[in-house]
Amino acid sequence: SQELEQSPQSLIVQEGKNLTINCTSSKTLYGLYWYKQKYGEGLIFLMMLQKGGEEKSHKKITAKLDEKKQQSSLHITASQPSHAGIYLCGADPYLFSGGYNKLIFGAGTRLAVHP
Amino acid sequence: DAGVTQSPTHLIKTRGQQVTLRCSPKSGHDTVSWYQQALGQGPQFIFQYYEEEERQRGNFPDRFSGHQFPNYSSELNVNALLLGDSALYLCASSSGDGGEQYFGPGTRLTVT
Incomplete structure (x- = not known):
């Protein structure tokens, strides 16, 4: 079965600093999703990547999918306290097998941004 | 447009009891998935419903x-x-042919 490992597990940065979160899969990555979660709350959809080499940006957050490395990265530029939370990557191993949206998640990266 | 809604927000039950959690999908979505998220872990897929x-x-x-x-x-x-x-039990909705999956705020279940 596919497993996702996120690194680092937790991160504390100063406001204004850039940061990168990685998500590495044990198998080929299809349909990689990034979500943000505030503690004890639901998941907020950030981005979905489907093709190797694909890169998407939203506001100050950029995500890339490296199919060869079976890895995705999430980069935040000029971090703000509003970026604090838990970032989760999710993969859909059955995306092209008719089993949509049965997502497998990593354990999450906990981000704190200090003013 | 209301997103995914879940009820109740919090619930406390005793061992051996039964519980029912509810979810309304985002407008236009016909598929509902349920996930369980233990403290400090990522969500785990429970099951998915489509066309009842x-x-x-x-x-x-x-x-x-x-x-x-x-x-x-x-x-x-x-x-x-x-x-x-x-x-934390999370409900997510999507359309039957895949695409973005939207999550609700979750129901926090505590079993004592």
């Missing part, structure tokens, strides 16, 4: 069952509750 039938299931015992209604809303039922069932 269970379409996919994760590695959860039969104590976990569900239902989808004609209006696409869904219920998650857990029988014979165990302490280990304490978690």
Whole structure:
């Protein structure tokens, strides 16, 4: 079965600093999703990547999918306290097998941004 | 446009009891998936409902069952509750042919 490992597990940065979160899969990555979660709350959809080499940006957050490395990265530029939370990557191993949206998640990266 | 809604927000039950959680999908979505998120972990897929039938299931015992209604809303039922069932239960909706999956705020279940 596919497993996702996120690194680092937790991160504390100063406001204004850039940061990168990685998500590495044990198998080929299809349909990689990034979500943000505030503690004890639901998941907020950030981005979905489907093709190797694909890169998407939203506001100050950029995500890339490296199919060869079976890895995705999430980069935040000029971090703000509003970026604090838990970032989760999710993969859909059955995306092209008719089993949509049965997502497998990593354990999450906990981000704190200090003013 | 209302997003995914879940009720109740919080719930406290005793071991051995049964619980029902409810979810209304985002407008235009016909597929509902349920996830269990233990403290400090990522969400784990329980099952998915589409056209009122269970379409996919994760590695959860039969104590976990569900239902989808004609209006696409869904219920998650857990029988014979165990302490280990304490978690945040998340509902997610999407369209039947895949695409973005939107999550609700979750129901926090505590089993004592």
